[in-house]
Amino acid sequence: MTKALSDVTILDFSHLLQGPFATQLLGDMGANVIKVERPGQGDLFRTMTFFNEWVGGTESPNFLAWNRNKRSIALDLKSPDARAALMRMAERADVVVQNFRPGVMKRLGYGYEDFAKINPKIIYCSGSGYGEDGPYVTRPGQDMLIQGLSGLMAATGQADGPPVPVGAGFADQIGALNMVYSILTALYYRERHGEGQEIKVNLLAGLMQHQMQEYVAVLNFGRDFERPRSGIGHPGMEAPFGAYPTADGWVTIAMSPFKKLVEVLEAPDLAAYDDPAILYGQRDEIWRAIAEHTKKYPTAALMEKMLAADIWCGEVRTHSEAAQDPQVKHMGAITSYEHPTAGNVKTIAPAVSLSKTPPTIERHAPLVGEHTREVLGEFGFSEGEIEGLITSGAAAQAQAEAA
Secondary structure, three states: OOOOOOOOEEEEOOOOOHHHHHHHHHHHOOOEEEEEEOOOOOOHHHHOOOOOOOEOOOEOHHHHHHOOOEEEEEEOOOOHHHHHHHHHHHOOOOEEEEOOOOOHHHHOOOOHHHHHHHOOOOEEEEEEOOOOOOOOOOOOOOHHHHHHHHOOHHHOOOOOOOOOOOOOOHHHHHHHHHHHHHHHHHHHHHHHHOOOEEEEEEHHHHHHHOOHHHHHHHHHHOOOOOOOOOOEOOOOOOOOOEEEEOOOOEEEEOOOOHHHHHHHOOOHHHHHHOOHHHHHHOHHHHHHHHHHHHOOOOHHHHHHHHHHOOOOEEEOOOHHHHHOOHHHHHHOOEEEEEEOOOEEEEEEOOOOOOOOOOOOOOOOOOOOOOOHHHHHHHOOOOHHHHHHHHHHOOEEOOHHHHO
16 A cells, blocks of 8 residues: 655654654654664664663663664764765655754754755754753753753642653653654645755744643733642642542543532532632642542442543553553554564554555664665665775664674
8 A cells, every 4th residue: 555655755863752753653654764873872762771671682662662664774974975875865865854962963964954955855854952042052952851841840740749740751752743743744845836944843842832721821810830739630720620549549530510520429528619719729628528439439330430420530540551441452552563683562553544544564663774785775875885885884784684
């Protein structure tokens, strides 16, 4: 089946999470993603893991998560021969993606202007923490740091505890999505007008944008959110919005008529709270009062009662429990692929559905330089030229391939 982006070639210089997730999403849609890595170590995420464990004993789950549907070419960016090879490839490329610190790629000779001289139709997308200039330009732009700076962390957690970061790389992933929609917009513009362009995405602006309703409230009301001292789920919401204990776990209760919840819990003592001003002003007290009733029920029994009354509710699951959820299984949200060293790798399937050009997983996350020979050959390099690049150290190939 023809893939929607099968005629789009991406030179992907990105590492860690933001850029690699963006190019993986494009790769799922068929883009020819060529991951340009340092010989030997490659992407820094190859050296990082969780639990101090490695998939198949060899591979990083962090790297495997964001690098399927790509091929790896290992080139020394400081080598003049490697630069010449990449500029030759740029003549036929459509998109360049990079998320080095501002100025690094330009100093190495891989800035937007360098590529645009070779190919005026090139689309060049840069990701950074705080933008390309300004007082924070030299700061490290890491996900948790951005969560803290953007207001998200200060609005999360309980008032008598520390600010709480989100339990995933939220800023990076938002940045990746901003990259994707910017690149697709630029491709559409180029299709109509024949012109490439430069794209700049930064994590701070992206995460602020995705707290739009919070900022609109704060900026227009002239007041900050105050974190609750209980399990209320958002600093701007009234009870019952939050997470509540059950006899064997936790449930979430969202925006629901309070009177209906009182009836479901068979708790007439809660009826006195059914007033909008009280539900916000006394939300911590109300949370504790509700919790005294919810913890009388096993999770399944309470969910059955609340769903029957059309209460907006859900179970709180761990990652392992979520993977076994019947809806997750029905959606086919968990899938796997075979990797040459890690074996069978379980992962999350593409999250969108297209009737004519569906995303698929066709390539495992690559070894460093696994496709160096293959990619250079496709770009017209002769066997002698490829061998010369490898012999000189300007390029490298995966040991598995060399063997």
